[in-house]
Amino acid sequence: MARHNKEVCYDEISHSPASGKNTRWIIDQYITWKKIHSQQFKSSPSVAFDPTVGTFYIANNKQKLYVFHTDERITDTIQVKGGEFVANYPNQLIYLPEQHQLLSYNLNENLYSFFDPASQSWKGTQAAVQEHDYWNNTLVYNPANSSLISFGGYGHYHYNNKLLICYPYEDTPQRHLNLTNIHPRYSSSSVIVDSTLYIFGGRGCPSGRQELSPRNYYDLYAVNLLTQQANKLWEFTQIPDGGDFQPSENMVYDTEKKCFYFFSTQQGGTLMKIDTQTPHFELMSLPIGLKLEAQYMYTNIYYSPKQKKLYTVIHQAEVSGKADIGIYELNFPPIPISSFKQPDVVADNTSQNDQPSIWLYIIVGILVIAGMGVFYYRKKKAEINRVKTTAENNKKTETNSLQSETANGSLINDISEIKIEMPIHTETTTFHNYDFSKGCVCFFGGFHVVDKEGNDITALFTPTLKALLILLILYTGRDSKGIIGHKLIQLLWYDKTDESAKNNRNVYMSKLRGLLEKVGDIKILNQNGFWSIQFEEGTICDYLEALHLYKENNSQNLEKLLELLLRGMMLPNMETDWIDTFKNDFSNSTIDLLCRLLKREDLSETLKLKIADTLFQHDYINEEALCVKCRILCQQGKKGLAKTVYDAFCKEYAASLGTEYKFSLMEIIDEQN
Structure with a gap:
C-alpha cells in the first residue's frame, strides 16, 4: 500500500480498492510539510536563516532578537542593547554563512547594520527615514565579491525590473541596472549558481504601473553576473495545473539533479521543482492547505546540509501590523508526488458475458452522436440562411447591437x-x-x-x-x-x-x-x-x-455612459487574476469609445480634457489623449503645463516601449487631424 489516491489504494492486479476514513498514510510523511514553530508579533518582523547550524533569526525592532533552534525546537530571546536595526520594511535581513554574520540592510538608503553577539547590539548608527521601493523583491548574497544582489520589487504604485548590486563591506555606491527584457514585477524567486543569477516568475506588468492589469509570470531567466546580460530560458504561458501562484523569495539549487526547488502559494503552500530546460512544474510535496489571504504575505525557502532538511517560512500580516510567522520542515532531497500518487482506476470486473452489452452501448452511442451531428448541421445551415436574409433586408440601417461575452x-x-x-x-x-x-x-x-x-x-x-x-x-x-x-x-x-x-x-x-x-x-x-x-x-x-x-x-x-466612465477606472486597486480579465475587456471598450469622442467638434474643451484624463487612466501612453490635452492647454495659454504633460508622456513611452516618442510637442500641437 505504498501508492494511493486520497483515501483509496487499488490492488495492482485486479484493481480492487481498499479505502478508509481519515486515513494516515505513513509514506505521506516524506512529502508532507511539518510545522515546527509559530510566533505572533504586533508588527511585521524580518527573518533570516543560518544553514550551517539550522538556526532562524527573527527581528522586528531594535529591542529584541529571537533565535529559534530547529534541532531542539526552542527559542532564545536576546535583549538588544543598542545600535540601529536599519531595515525599513519586513525582511531586509539575511545571514551570511561565509562571514558568520547577521545583516540588516536598507536598499533605499544603502544602509547596513551587522549584529554583534558579543555586545548584543546592532552596529548601524543611522536610522532609516525614507519610504521603501522594494516590497517583495528577491535578494541573494554573492560570495564571489561579498555583494547583495536584488531584483524587482514594488513601491509607490510601481513594479520595477531593477537589478541592484550593493556592497555592505565596502564604501562603494550601489550599482543600478534595468533588465529591460524582463517585465517589471515583484515576488520573484532567485538563486545564484556559479556566476549566474536565475530569476523565476513573479507578478507585474509591462509598464510597471500597478493599476494597469498586472498578472502572474511563469518564466525563467538566467542573468550572467559578469556581463549583466539576461536571457530568457523558457516561459509557461498558461495558468498552471492547480491554479495561479507566487514563488518564495529564493530557490534552492540541487547540484546532483540540476534542478531548482521553490515554495509556492498554490493550494495553500506546496513545494515545486523546475529545471532550465522545459517549462514544467513538478509537485514535490502535499499542500499545506493554509488560507493565504493576508494583506501582506512573504514566503521563503532554505536548505540546511547539516539537518538534510528544507525549511520554509510563511509570514502573514494584516494592515494593523499584526503578523504571524510559521516555520515548516521537509526531508531533503524531496520526492515527487507523482511517485506516490496512484492513478484513479476502475476495478476490472467485466466478464465475457458482459461484452455484448458493451458493444450495444457503443453502437447506440455512435448512432446518437451521428444523429446529433445531422441535427446541428441542418440547424447551422438554416441559421446561416436566416442571417443572410436579415443582412440583405437591413443593409442600409445601422443597428449593430452589443452582445454579452462570447x-x-x-x-x-x-x-x-x-x-x-x-x-x-x-x-x-x-x-x-x-x-x-x-x-x-x-x-x-x-x-x-x-x-x-x-x-x-x-x-x-x-x-x-x-x-x-x-x-x-x-x-x-x-x-x-x-x-x-x-x-x-x-x-x-x-x-x-x-x-x-x-x-x-x-x-x-x-x-x-x-x-x-x-x-x-x-x-x-x-x-x-x-x-x-x-x-x-x-x-x-x-x-x-x-x-x-x-x-x-x-x-x-x-451622455449617461460618459458620466459613468468619467468617474474613473474600474476597481483600480484590485489585482486578483479573475478580476483582471473583466477589467481588460471593459477598459478596451472604454478606450475605443473615448478615442472616437475626442474627434468630435461639438464638445467643450473642459469636457475633452476630462475625456483625455480618463483615457490616460486606461491607457497611459494614448497618443490621441496626449494630442488633445496638449493642444487645448496651449490654446488656453498654459504652455508650461502642456510641456509637463508632454515630458511625462515621453518618459512613460520610452520606459514601456524602449524607444523615444517620435513627435515633438510643437508637432502634436500643430497637427490638425
Whole structure:
C-alpha cells in the first residue's frame, strides 16, 4: 500500500480498492510539510536563516532578537542593547554563512547594520527615514565579491525590473541596472549558481504601473553576473495545473539533479521543482492547505546540509501590523508526488458475458452522436440562411447591437458601431443623470458601497465579502444567469474540502445578504445552481449600469455612459487574476469609445480634457489623449503645463516601449487631424 489516491489504494492486479476514513498514510510523511514553530508579533518582523547550524533569526525592532533552534525546537530571546536595526520594511535581513554574520540592510538608503553577539547590539548608527521601493523583491548574497544582489520589487504604485548590486563591506555606491527584457514585477524567486543569477516568475506588468492589469509570470531567466546580460530560458504561458501562484523569495539549487526547488502559494503552500530546460512544474510535496489571504504575505525557502532538511517560512500580516510567522520542515532531497500518487482506476470486473452489452452501448452511442451531428448541421445551415436574409433586408440601417461575452472571453463583442451623433451638453461637464449618494455599489474610481441612508459602509466588507460581491456582479454582468456554484467555490475557497467550502459559501452569502439589506433592495439569487445578483428600484451598481448602456447601443444614452466612465477606472486597486480579465475587456471598450469622442467638434474643451484624463487612466501612453490635452492647454495659454504633460508622456513611452516618442510637442500641437 505504498501508492494511493486520497483515501483509496487499488490492488495492482485486479484493481480492487481498499479505502478508509481519515486515513494516515505513513509514506505521506516524506512529502508532507511539518510545522515546527509559530510566533505572533504586533508588527511585521524580518527573518533570516543560518544553514550551517539550522538556526532562524527573527527581528522586528531594535529591542529584541529571537533565535529559534530547529534541532531542539526552542527559542532564545536576546535583549538588544543598542545600535540601529536599519531595515525599513519586513525582511531586509539575511545571514551570511561565509562571514558568520547577521545583516540588516536598507536598499533605499544603502544602509547596513551587522549584529554583534558579543555586545548584543546592532552596529548601524543611522536610522532609516525614507519610504521603501522594494516590497517583495528577491535578494541573494554573492560570495564571489561579498555583494547583495536584488531584483524587482514594488513601491509607490510601481513594479520595477531593477537589478541592484550593493556592497555592505565596502564604501562603494550601489550599482543600478534595468533588465529591460524582463517585465517589471515583484515576488520573484532567485538563486545564484556559479556566476549566474536565475530569476523565476513573479507578478507585474509591462509598464510597471500597478493599476494597469498586472498578472502572474511563469518564466525563467538566467542573468550572467559578469556581463549583466539576461536571457530568457523558457516561459509557461498558461495558468498552471492547480491554479495561479507566487514563488518564495529564493530557490534552492540541487547540484546532483540540476534542478531548482521553490515554495509556492498554490493550494495553500506546496513545494515545486523546475529545471532550465522545459517549462514544467513538478509537485514535490502535499499542500499545506493554509488560507493565504493576508494583506501582506512573504514566503521563503532554505536548505540546511547539516539537518538534510528544507525549511520554509510563511509570514502573514494584516494592515494593523499584526503578523504571524510559521516555520515548516521537509526531508531533503524531496520526492515527487507523482511517485506516490496512484492513478484513479476502475476495478476490472467485466466478464465475457458482459461484452455484448458493451458493444450495444457503443453502437447506440455512435448512432446518437451521428444523429446529433445531422441535427446541428441542418440547424447551422438554416441559421446561416436566416442571417443572410436579415443582412440583405437591413443593409442600409445601422443597428449593430452589443452582445454579452462570447466563448473566447470578450466581454463586449463590438462597440465600434455605437452611434455617437447625439448632442451632448457642452456648456458644463457636470452631469446629473445618476445619484451615487446612497443605495449604491460602485466600481469606477475604486470599490465603495453607500447604504440607503447615505452612509459609506465600505469598511464593513472584509476581503472575502468584497471578493464575493465583486464576483457576483462581474459574472451577472457577463451573463444574467450568473456564476455556477462550483466555479464560485473554485475562485474563493479552492483550499477547502467540498463540505467546508460549501459551508463557507453559505456563511458568507448570509453575511453578504445582511450587508446588502443596508444598501437597499438587492437580491442574491440561486437558480439551477447559478448564483447572481439583482439590483432593484432605488439601488444601482455603476458597472452594471454601464454594461446595460453599452448593450442597448442607444445613442440617447451616450451622455449617461460618459458620466459613468468619467468617474474613473474600474476597481483600480484590485489585482486578483479573475478580476483582471473583466477589467481588460471593459477598459478596451472604454478606450475605443473615448478615442472616437475626442474627434468630435461639438464638445467643450473642459469636457475633452476630462475625456483625455480618463483615457490616460486606461491607457497611459494614448497618443490621441496626449494630442488633445496638449493642444487645448496651449490654446488656453498654459504652455508650461502642456510641456509637463508632454515630458511625462515621453518618459512613460520610452520606459514601456524602449524607444523615444517620435513627435515633438510643437508637432502634436500643430497637427490638425
